[in-house]
Amino acid sequence: MSSLSYPSITEYILPKKNIIVISCIDLRLTDDLLHFLDFDNLTNRYDHFALAGVAVSTTATTPGYKELFKEDALKQYDSFVHWKKSLYDHIGIAIALHAIKDVYIVEHEDCGAYRAFLKDSAFASFDEEVSCHKKFAVALSKDIRSEFELNVHCFMIDIRGNVSLLDTVTEHN
């Protein structure tokens, strides 16, 4: 029995088919993420794509977002264009190979990529940090839904492993 806090069953429609999980590379939360996916009955039913910063590093190409990024980060990573392309190539492969229907975007507390890439990432509170992650996760979710016919659920995981729902859209079953 887990003592961790997870979203309620009423908050989103659980995937019945295979999914892709998009998470940060952060090594502190690997076991917590697996635990959450097991809890959602997704054991061995997901492809996993990990990249630093999840939604932040795949939203640099979204209109209106580029100015939120540090100039040196944009320069170092070529405006993150290839990060986004790699993600979308992998979503395409996951659809082709495993007929995925849902995407889990999993943001996390204390993300080093947010600090490294954004001009303004000094959060005064956890709520403020969550709001920032939600902004980027929702932007990525919209973008994914404009590109692919997939349901998208966005989550925030804290460094204890507790998970909350940021956003959910189910249009395709």
Ligand SMILES: [Zn+2]
């Ligand atoms: Zn991170």
